[in-house]
Amino acid sequence: MDFLDPNKKRSNKIKLYVGYILVAIAISMSALVLLFANSGYRLDTEGNVTQNGLLFVNSHPDGATAYIEGIYNKYKTQGKTDTKFDLREGRYRVTINMDRYRSWQKELSVDGGSVERLAYPFLFPEKLETKKLKEYPAETHIVSSSPDRKWIIVQYPNDISKFDVFDTSNLEKPNSGFVIPKNILTTGESQNLEMIEWSTDNSNVLMKHTYDNQVEFIIVNKDNPESSINVNTLTGQKPYAVTLKDRKIDQLLLHMSPDGLLQQFDIKTKIFVPLVSKALAFKSHGDDMLVYVAPIENNQKQVEAHMKTKDKDYVLRKLSADSNYLVDVAKFSDAWYVAVGASKDNSVYVYKDPLVILSSDKPKAIIFGRTLRINNPQHVSFSANTRIIAVQSGQNFAVYDAETDRQTKYEVHDKFDTDRPAEWMDGHRLISSTNKTALVFDFDGLNQQKLMSVDSNTDLMFDRDYKTAFSFASADNNGKFNLNQTSLQVKN
Numbered sequence: 001m002d003f004l005d006p007n008k009k010r011s012n013k014i015k016l017y018v019g020y021i022l023v024a025i026a027i028s029m030s031a032l033v034l035l036f037a038n039s040g041y042r043l044d045t046e047g048n049v050t051q052n053g054l055l056f057v058n059s060h061p062d063g064a065t066a067y068i069e070g071i072y073n074k075y076k077t078q079g080k081t082d083t084k085f086d087l088r089e090g091r092y093r094v095t096i097n098m099d100r101y102r103s104w105q106k107e108l109s110v111d112g113g114s115v116e117r118l119a120y121p122f123l124f125p126e127k128l129e130t131k132k133l134k135e136y137p138a139e140t141h142i143v144s145s146s147p148d149r150k151w152i153i154v155q156y157p158n159d160i161s162k163f164d165v166f167d168t169s170n171l172e173k174p175n176s177g178f179v180i181p182k183n184i185l186t187t188g189e190s191q192n193l194e195m196i197e198w199s200t201d202n203s204n205v206l207m208k209h210t211y212d213n214q215v216e217f218i219i220v221n222k223d224n225p226e227s228s229i230n231v232n233t234l235t236g237q238k239p240y241a242v243t244l245k246d247r248k249i250d251q252l253l254l255h256m257s258p259d260g261l262l263q264q265f266d267i268k269t270k271i272f273v274p275l276v277s278k279a280l281a282f283k284s285h286g287d288d289m290l291v292y293v294a295p296i297e298n299n300q301k302q303v304e305a306h307m308k309t310k311d312k313d314y315v316l317r318k319l320s321a322d323s324n325y326l327v328d329v330a331k332f333s334d335a336w337y338v339a340v341g342a343s344k345d346n347s348v349y350v351y352k353d354p355l356v357i358l359s360s361d362k363p364k365a366i367i368f369g370r371t372l373r374i375n376n377p378q379h380v381s382f383s384a385n386t387r388i389i390a391v392q393s394g395q396n397f398a399v400y401d402a403e404t405d406r407q408t409k410y411e412v413h414d415k416f417d418t419d420r421p422a423e424w425m426d427g428h429r430l431i432s433s434t435n436k437t438a439l440v441f442d443f444d445g446l447n448q449q450k451l452m453s454v455d456s457n458t459d460l461m462f463d464r465d466y467k468t469a470f471s472f473a474s475a476d477n478n479g480k481f482n483l484n485q486t487s488l489q490v491k492n
Contacts, residue, residue: 051088052089055116057084058118058121059121059123064080065078067095067096070092073090075087088110090110094106096121100125102124104121104122104123105446106121121447128451128452133470133485138157140154146198150169154483161185164483165178169464171485180218181225192210194209195207196242197243199219201248203222203224216230217230217231217232234267239255240256240257240260242254243284250266251266251267252265253275253284260278261277276292279293280292285330285331289308290308291329291340292305292308292327295321301320301321304318307354314359316340316351317340320344321344322343323343332387337402339372343376346376354369373409377392378392378421379392379421383424383428385426387403387427388427390443396409396412397410408444408445416434417436426462429443430442436456438450438451467487
């Protein structure tokens, strides 16, 4: 009987422990193999160990075919968007095609163990079908869409106080309109209205009224014009510039002169709150974030970029004293991004969460940031999803992608019609015009597409789902203009 034999008991125990050890080794090896496989490691047909990366590809519209072609190898594959590719480390050309749509293409590198996402490709129809929504007797100054892209307002050419309103979600419905009350606008021999910005309520619009070499600011409510207000009359002030705080109409930021007082005004309580005694440029975001540029006492060659939040004010960096400063701030993926620069410095500096360092107990700690170098930068802006920061100087762009932490520089060779900065179409594309034709291009300068005719002084607009584009363009040689709609979807 084995259980009475000490030698056999010892032998069985050794066999049992050896079995445990072998099982543990097998489990460990399996876990290690799975770990390496999850990190992208593969064994190729020649027995070599390689590390793969993942590439996710989507498109608008979806259902397009994505072709993947290795640039330094003969690898090829394809799939229907939305799709995923498991690719060996290397450089690839991605081409997205769909019947009766223009191709989209990009080259990119896939690193082993990394995940790349191309979720933004936009396919435009090969042939654009444009039809007239309404004809106007002449060019106008204001054609603008609301932040939610549901409403378009068009100023009537021969009456600066009269506007048409179009509902992009129901184009079969006749357009409505509104008239700015006479008591809101000061009468002048020569006068002009200029768009400043929409409120996020999609009803109120801040405008600048220039009359007889004087300026006043008004807030117009398109749904209830009688509730419109004259900011100058309400505040008893004559500000140099006005913006909506957090894009809401209950709080205004009044800049009293190009290098003067910046103050906050509460429309309900009529209370003024001084923010900065001498501001050269500024940009606010949310309830309590303000980035501004201020002069340095007894220093004519430099200025300081500041961050102000609640009752705390921090110096971010010094800039060269100049006539043009670039300032913007936004939040992306729960982090604050700040962009500041002076045209003279040929650079714009981008910082991620600088307040973490500025507000710490280490006042001499170095704040690291990205430097976007470009000659004579004139404009900086965040994309609609705040992921991309674009700096423009004429035809040249320097771009920073906050998601991938990468920079890109490029030049658009088709000459823009005006000096107006390129506008963001969405989170990944910019729009301008060339030869009175809308020009759309990806944030990295690729996939430039010429679309429909457009008046170079107005923006190309879209409906909520980017299925339709709207443009204001010359109708004929008699000086007439049309508001047009163009389908961005191919009909079966």
